Amino acid sequence: xxxxNQTNFPPPAPSSAPxxxxxxxxxxxxxxxxxxxxxxxxxxxxxxxxxxxxDPNVGxxxxxxxxxxxxxxxxxxxxxxxxxxxxLFRGMxxxxxxxxSELKNTAPKLAESTSWGFSIDEKxxxxxxxxxxxxxxxxxxxxxxxNEDLLELAKQVPxxxxxxxxYDRGADGKGPAWGKFDVNAENFKDIxxxxxxxxxSYSSMGDISFFKGNFDVLKYAQNVADQLHNKAxxxxxx
Numbered sequence: 724x725x726x727x728n729q730t731n732f733p734p735p736a737p738s739s740a741p742x743x744x745x746x747x748x749x750x751x752x753x754x755x756x757x758x759x760x761x762x763x764x765x766x767x768x769x770x771x772x773x774x775x776x777x778d779p780n781v782g783x784x785x786x787x788x789x790x791x792x793x794x795x796x797x798x799x800x801x802x803x804x805x806x807x808x809x810x811l812f813r814g815m816x817x818x819x820x821x822x823x824s825e826l827k828n829t830a831p832k833l834a835e836s837t838s839w840g841f842s843i844d845e846k847x848x849x850x851x852x853x854x855x856x857x858x859x860x861x862x863x864x865x866x867x868x869x870n871e872d873l874l875e876l877a878k879q880v881p882x883x884x885x886x887x888x889x890y891d892r893g894a895d896g897k898g899p900a901w902g903k904f905d906v907n908a909e910n911f912k913d914i915x916x917x918x919x920x921x922x923x924s925y926s927s928m929g930d931i932s933f934f935k936g937n938f939d940v941l942k943y944a945q946n947v948a949d950q951l952h953n954k955a956x957x958x959x960x961x
Contacts (some may be wrong), residue, residue: 795890802887803901804944811876811883812920813938818873819921820937826866833859840916841867845908847878852916881911892959903960904951914954920946 826834839853849867891902924943928934
């Protein structure tokens with residue numbers, strides 16, 4: 724397959740269907756939808772941005788025009804992949820890095836640990852998950868929720884993310900890309916791990932649009948796609 728500032732977000736209808744693990748066909752170096760949209764995005768952009776198409780993870784790609792009409796493609800890509808949600812994560816990256824730097828001073832073992840992550844729940848609060856102790860989870864949640872700059876941006880992510888999924892699904896309620904996954908207000912926190920996104924998308928490059936704010940937009944898209952494939956049910960696929 725190839726395809727081309729809300730604090731309280733309205734919850735879509737919840738689903739009781741369990742999450743599922745990806746099939747072997749889901750395991751890809753980079754999802755087809757990200758590859759195609761990367762090409763669409765860099766068309767007519769600056770010379771500095773054009774080199775991203777030559778990334779070996781992107782490779783050769785084509786846009787099948789029958790999959791999306793141009794307006795729908797633009798809505799999906801600018802909400803999920805290269806604008807909207809991606810911009811929110813880009814804006815949060817610096818605040819997250821500052822938080823982790825402070826954590827290295829106050830709780831170095833937690834800062835070095837890879838046994839925890841965090842997300843945002845339906846009440847607009849950070850929740851910590853993982854195999855660390857409840858005491859450490861409470862400590863991290865208190866610190867994270869006290870970071871107003873990070874929290875205010877994070878609160879906007881679920882509603883915008885689900886709006887992008889709705890664009891991908893279209894009028895028939897089916898989605899060929901991220902929209903095929905069942906993500907709602909209740910299960911968002913169990914599917915999208917913010918810490919994983921930040922860690923995987925970090926880049927020391929900051930001179931061109933794909934890497935501004937120490938944020939690699941392609942790695943962001945790849946990681947979110949991986950999390951969806953690994954933890955969400957493809958309830959709305961064709």
